[in-house]
Amino acid sequence: MSEQLHQRLFDELERLPLIDPHTHINPHAAASTTLADILGYHYYTELAHSAGLPREQIEEPGLEPRELVGRLAPFLDHLDNTVQVSWLVEMCREFFGFDGDRIGAANWESVYDAALETMALEDWENTVLEKSALEQVYLTNDFDDPLDGFDTSRYVPCLRTDDLVFHLDRQTTRERFEKSTGVALSDSSSLRTGLAVLFEHFTSHGARACAISLPPDFTPEKPDSVAADAALSRIDGDTEWTCDEATAVSRMVFWTLSQACADFDLPFDLMIGVNRRVYPDGVFQGQDLFDKRTSLKQYGELFSAFPGVTFPVSVLSSTSNQELVSYSWIFPNVVTNGHWWYSNIPAYIETDCRSRLQAVPRHKQIG
Incomplete structure (x- = not known):
């Protein structure tokens, strides 16, 4: 590519307004001090x-x-x-x-x-947004976030669901769920009722997506309601579920969330492949890593079961990118989504973007 063409393309990209699809910004105090x-x-x-x-x-x-x-x-x-x-x-x-x-x-x-x-300048927040050409910033909101006190047209709510899928064994999670929905969690029926309340709350406040990060060994499947209900029936304080019980509940919650996304017309952002606390002595948010066990084959049943739900998918490694490109090539509802975390390096981005641009429909690419 000639330097002249490079500059021309760069200048055209610079003109585009930006929407950041994933942040951890506090909308009540968005600007750095x-x-x-x-x-x-x-x-x-x-x-x-x-x-x-x-x-x-x-x-x-x-x-x-x-x-x-x-x-x-x-x-x-x-x-x-x-x-x-x-x-x-x-x-x-x-x-x-x-x-x-x-x-x-x-x-x-x-x-x-x-x-x-x-x-310290009064217009600092607006200066950052304007100079960065940022029109909207998508948030990461806990499921019990009241979503009050900020401009949801600028800072767009997104329902983060990791706690619901993986931590219902914790009493604090269930208490937060009951407080925010008015529903005491006891079985799959109460789960569906409570999640409907959450989705009503989030969509009424302008939410545009549901999101979750997932470990390499998670496989979403049509849930076993009997097994999930049996596990939920014995919750008491911080409950020690067996591995099978925890899996049954996680799959039930995840599948129910996917159905809610279909019912409320929300995309479900999947960030796939993170292992938590690989380096427990690391700094805050610097303890998690990926490995190569991740395969999108584990998600084929999900993508087929919910054809009306758009799944923007992020992967942690360049080695997973070709598989993501292939799934977005084949599945109408799978979208390539950015360069997450450890793949957010120009050497990887260049190769990944080239393959996406050459293989995936242009309107199915985010970032």
Whole structure:
């Protein structure tokens, strides 16, 4: 590709308004207030910890934002080869007037002060959105989120369902469910009733999707109602289900959520393949990894059972991308969705995007 064509394509892409389909932004306080809100994000704390900074120094209780950045900054000298740090430098240039090539131990304080001054401006939140050409930001909302007090046309609610599918054995999850729905969970019938209440609540507040992250060994199948009801009938406090009981309940909840997506005309975003707490001594959100056991064959029955539900699918590794491309090629309701987490690296994105653009209908690609 010639430099002229490259620039022309880039300029055209720059004109497009953007919708971010997956964030963890707090809509009640969406804008960063210090540089620590950026450098404290797990992409940076993971790398600093990997480069040698102890977790205890990153997550010390009561640590002031300036002190946190001061502890992280020296480790940026080891990380200037990474794309994550290139993003940081670009952000500081675009928003805070930084004109250098590197941020590290020698200059972090001036960058911190410039960021602090800019972030204190009254129109800071709008400045970020306008300069980034962001029209909408999709949220990650707990199922018991009241969804009040923010502009849902800008910050779009999305129902995150991991707790419902995988943690109904916990008393706190069931108590939250009952408080938010008015339904005491006891069997599959009460589950359906309660989920209908949740979907009514979310869609009435402008929700545009349901979402979940899934481990490699999860297989959605048409549930065994008898087995699920038997497990639900003996819930008492923090319940210790057998593996078979937990699987029966998880499949029941997941299938019921899929039916609710069909009933309420919501897409179901699937983020497939994450193993939780592989590195339990890691920093916050820096403990989870993927492996190669994931196969979308496990989801074939689901995609066929709910042809009216759109499933935007994200995978964690480039090795899973060809399978995702093939499923989106064949299944009308499977959509390729972004480059999630560990696949969010240009070297992988370039190859993945090329295969998607060459094989998948153009209107079935997100990001």
